[in-house]
Amino acid sequence: MWQKTIMAIAIASIACGCAGAVHQLPQLDQSNLSLAQTEVRSASGAPSRHSVSDEEVAKTLAESLARIRPAATELCHEMAVGVCEWRFMKSNDHSLNAGAAGNGIIFVNRGVLEYATNDEEVSMVIAHEIGHQAANHVATGERNQMVGALVGALLGGVAGALASKNSPYSPTITRSSADVGSSIGGAVGRLSFSKEQEREADYLSALILYRSGLDLDKARGILVIMARASGRKETGMLDSHPAGPERLAAWDKAVVEIRASNGALPKRAH
Ligand SMILES: [Zn+2]
Structure with missing residues (x-):
C-alpha cells in the first residue's frame, strides 16, 4: 500500500515536473481576459500577408536576432537551466509558426x-523560441529531442559535405543559419510544449525584449495577428501554439510585472 502510494506520487511529480514552467508566472484575472477578448473580437477579419523576398527574409531575421541575442544569452546564463547555444534555421513554409x-x-x-x-514582432517570435531553449522545455519532450537529433544529423551531413569541398571556410558555414526544407520545418513546427511552458516562453520573450530595449507594445502586435488568424484553416496556423485572447492577456500581465521589476527574472517555481 505504502509503496504503491509513494510510487504514484513519484510518477505524478515526475509528470508534473516534465511539463511545468521553471518560474512562477502571474495569474490571469477576468478583467484582463475580457479586455483581450474585446480587442480580438473588434479586430475583425484575417490578418493580411505580404510577400517578402529571400533577401528581406534573411536580413530581417538576422537583424531581429542581433538585437536580442546579447540580452537573451545573458538571461539564459542567469537562469542556468537550459540550452544557451542555439542553431537558427529558416524554412520557406508559409504558415505563421516557429x-x-x-x-x-x-x-x-x-x-x-x-x-x-x-521587426519587434519578429524578435518576439525568435525570443519565444529562445525562451523554450533557455528554460529547458525541449529536454522534457521526447519528440522534440528526436526531431532535433534528426535535423542535427541532416545539417551535420550538409556541413560535412561542405567541409570536404571547401575546407578553409567550413567552420563559417556550419555556424551560420541554415536553410532546411519545408517538410522539416513543418515537423519542428508541430512539436508542442505544455500550456504552462508556452506561457513561460512568452514571459521570457517579453523579458528578453525588455532587456534589449525593444518596444513591447509593438512586439505585442504579433499576438493580436495570431489571435485573429487562429481557427482559420487557410493559414495552417500555429498547430503547436495557443493563440487567442488568453495568450494576449497573459502577455499584458507579464509586461506589467516586467516593467515593475525592471526586467528581473520571476521567482522559481520549485
Ligand atoms: Zn512555444
Missing part, C-alpha cells in the same frame, strides 16, 4: 515574416 527542438535548434518559418508588421 519551433524549438533538441540540439538547440530554433526554427522560424517564412510565414512569420510575411505576417509580421514590424
